[in-house]
Amino acid sequence: MSASGLEHYLAEFDRVEAALPGRRLGWLAHARRQALDHFAQAGFPTLRQEDWKYTSVAALERSRFAVTLPQAGDGLDAAVAARIEALALAGAHLLVFVNGAHQPRWSRIGALPAGMELASLAATLERAPDCLEALLLRRASDYYPSGFAALNMAFMTDGAYIRVAPGTVPEQPIHLLFLATAGELATHARNLVVAQAGSQVCIVEHHAGLDGLGYCTNTITDIVAERDAQVEHHKLQQESLKAFHIAGVNLDQRQGSRFTSSSFALGSALARVDIEVGLNAEHTECSLDGLYMTAGRQHIDHHTRIDHASPHSKSRELYKGVLAGASRAVFNGKVVVHADAQHSDAHQSNRNLLLSDQAEVDTKPQLEIYADDVKCGHGATVGQLDAEQIYYLRSRGMDAAAARALLTFAFAEEVVRRLGSAPLRTRLETLLRGKLPEPVKELP
Incomplete structure (x- = not known):
């Protein structure tokens, strides 16, 4: 990373640090500084790194996006309000964020079951920070898979905090709508989800932007599925075709839990999504689906990792791509079956349809198996219409x-x-x- 690029982010941190949520919390201020130091050392990923060998972020690195701060307000113009209404899913609890800031006026949270929390992360940091400390720091101290994750921790401004009480099953899904309405900005959203024992929840994480805007979205969603919980997380990416979208979804599964994931990537000039699932107890199951549709010169990259860390776990993965124009897609799906994870059952498939001679896909399904009593398989196809x-x-x-x-x-x-x-x-x-x-x- 160039010195001028590093100087930009250091100057941005100095500019916004005093206004970031939780600024009076010593543990959070320390974590932010620690993350910024990590970014200063690691910088942005490069093509020399195996996990980024097909995806260049040089254009993003050259950009000088200003960091947004949480500024809720009622002054959204009619066009933005209409866009929110058009994007909102019917029959869902709606939490709206515009340019990274929660917008209570445009959110619609209905009656929640007893013991369930659905709120802005920034507001929760001000109101009840103790319930967030362990969640925010559980991966922060020594785990930054890329400079983007470190930047998210340093500049984290807002997002959703969701806690579903034991045995609770909300009737309606939760729609988290992140809308970009201004160019030359970077938003760093963080979502925290805790599904407690025996609970169920369905979350739609939706990112969109007004047409023609250039901006950067850098978001992380951390999910904990406790014993026998069932979590659905669906990610819909409809960013502006001039935008950058970087995202991470991290899941920790406990005994008997079930996780269903889907990632739909339709927009942005450059998008990268990393999904990491830890099957950390017996009788856990996960299902990861994805669909990416590209055209023009879009570049969409999905990296998934599923760790079978305990016996009797099951995973299924299906990702499909439709590529047109001179676009490019990357799929890297890694399944690791650890030594103690006997009787694991894993299957992974990536299928791609190329609609033009210029479209290109790099696909790399991977299995690493360190146990001897497992049932695993994977495959990938790239072809044209029959x-x-x-x-x-x-x-x-x-x-x-x-x-x-x-x-x-x-x-x-x-x-x-x-x-x-x-x-x-x-x-x-x-x-x-x-x-x-x-x-x-x-x-x-």
């Missing part, structure tokens, strides 16, 4: 463009159909149709 299937549809009266669009839609929709959330499933189907030629948009 000429025989196109011919069949054309022989039934469909023109070539419609036939290609229908087959593309069917390929992508497999991931969407697996969603348990009906409102999100309907939203994704509409978005998929919007990316296809006119003849297919009206299909039932």
